[in-house]
Amino acid sequence: xxxxxxxxxxxxxxxxxxxxxxxxxxxxxxxxxxxxxxxxxxxxxxxxxxxxxxxxxxxxxxxxxxxxxxxxxxxxxxxxxxxxxxxxxxxxxxxxxxxxxxxxxxxxxxxxxxxxxxxxxxxxxxxxxxxxxxxxxxxxxxxxxxxxxxxxxxxxxxxxxxxxxxxxxxxxxxxxxxxxxxxxxxxxxxxxxxxxxxxxxxxxxxxxxxxxxxxxxxxxxxxxxxxxxxxxxxxxxxxxxxxxxxxxxxxxxxxxxxxxxxxxxxxxxxxxxxxxxxxxxxxxxxxxxxxxxxxxxxxxxxxxxxxxxxxxxxxxxxxxxxxxxxxxxx
Ligand code: SF4
Numbered sequence: 001x002x003x004x005x006x007x008x009x010x011x012x013x014x015x016x017x018x019x020x021x022x023x024x025x026x027x028x029x030x031x032x033x034x035x036x037x038x039x040x041x042x043x044x045x046x047x048x049x050x051x052x053x054x055x056x057x058x059x060x061x062x063x064x065x066x067x068x069x070x071x072x073x074x075x076x077x078x079x080x081x082x083x084x085x086x087x088x089x090x091x092x093x094x095x096x097x098x099x100x101x102x103x104x105x106x107x108x109x110x111x112x113x114x115x116x117x118x119x120x121x122x123x124x125x126x127x128x129x130x131x132x133x134x135x136x137x138x139x140x141x142x143x144x145x146x147x148x149x150x151x152x153x154x155x156x157x158x159x160x161x162x163x164x165x166x167x168x169x170x171x172x173x174x175x176x177x178x179x180x181x182x183x184x185x186x187x188x189x190x191x192x193x194x195x196x197x198x199x200x201x202x203x204x205x206x207x208x209x210x211x212x213x214x215x216x217x218x219x220x221x222x223x224x225x226x227x228x229x230x231x232x233x234x235x236x237x238x239x240x241x242x243x244x245x246x247x248x249x250x251x252x253x254x255x256x257x258x259x260x261x262x263x264x265x266x267x268x269x270x271x272x273x274x275x276x277x278x279x280x281x282x283x284x285x286x287x288x289x290x291x292x293x294x295x296x297x298x299x300x301x302x303x304x305x306x307x308x309x310x311x312x313x314x315x316x317x318x319x320x321x322x323x324x325x326x327x328x329x330x
Contacts, residue, residue, distance in 0.1 A: 009143030011044035019204035021197030071290035082307030193222035
């Protein structure tokens with residue numbers, strides 16, 4: 001097997017069944033990185049606690065997300081797939097890193113201000129410290145690279161600064177400054193056409209939906225708002241249905257829609273039906289694999305348990321070095 005180029009870490013909150021935005025923005029990229037890098041993919045359930053009002057669905061959401069990841073092609077033979085809270089060393093490193101993190105730096109972060117705005121009744125201590133926990137996630141596994149969209153660059157810079165603070169304070173080089181692997185992916189809008197696809201806004205299309213459910217969701221998508229009647233020419237450039245056609249449909253069909261829409265040669269219903277058909281064809285294999293996996297939930301739990309074990313080995317080795325650097329009594 002070819003020598004891998006380094007270690008990639010990425011984590012995602014357990015949001016349950018994944019939607020097209022998750023799939024196109026993260027999961028496909030996770031799958032693509034596996035051959036070149038040692039990948040460590042974490043279902044970050046501790047992070048989820050910072051904004052959850054109830055943990056009623058937490059377990060199920062972890063399982064649903066794991067099912068989607070595995071069905072999409074994240075391969076546990078190549079990558080470590082595990083649940084964040086199953087590796088308790090992360091909370092230990094989080095505590096230690098919090099001692100080298102100025103509070104003002106955390107409360108100044110734009111993401112913290114956003115979270116306060118979104119969750120005004122639940123501004124908890126964990127919410128302030130979540131970038132420190134994220135730094136612990138990345139550094140615990142000595143990740144060289146973290147795949148991010150350009151808007152997440154400040155998070156990685158924060159981690160790099162945290163690493164420098166730790167290494168300086170304890171006169172060591174135990175922790176590694178991760179590099180960003182900036183990935184270009186289209187911003188996937190929800191069926192409302194104005195907001196990013198998101199479960200909390202109920203504007204998502206789940207990748208595991210049935211063909212019928214997918215068609216129903218696609219048919220409810222908002223199109224060019226200026227096209228009121230079938231006879232009105234449309235503008236594909238401002239239509240979210242067309243944006244998804246560009247991802248899921250063949251070039252020839254995309255070109256045809258582009259032309260016909262502008263001269264009212266195609267109706268939105270037909271255009272949407274074509275899109276639904278193409279999404280369904282594209283995801284048919286994934287859905288089939290997911291159904292098979294879902295029929296054997298214990299196998300999925302076993303995959304995660306194996307991932308936990310492999311992640312703990314790396315985590316404990318890092319923590320032994322960290323404890324020594326801090327000079328804890330051994
Ligand atoms: Fe959008 Fe298609 Fe309707 Fe044109 S025909 S406005 S691309 S849904």
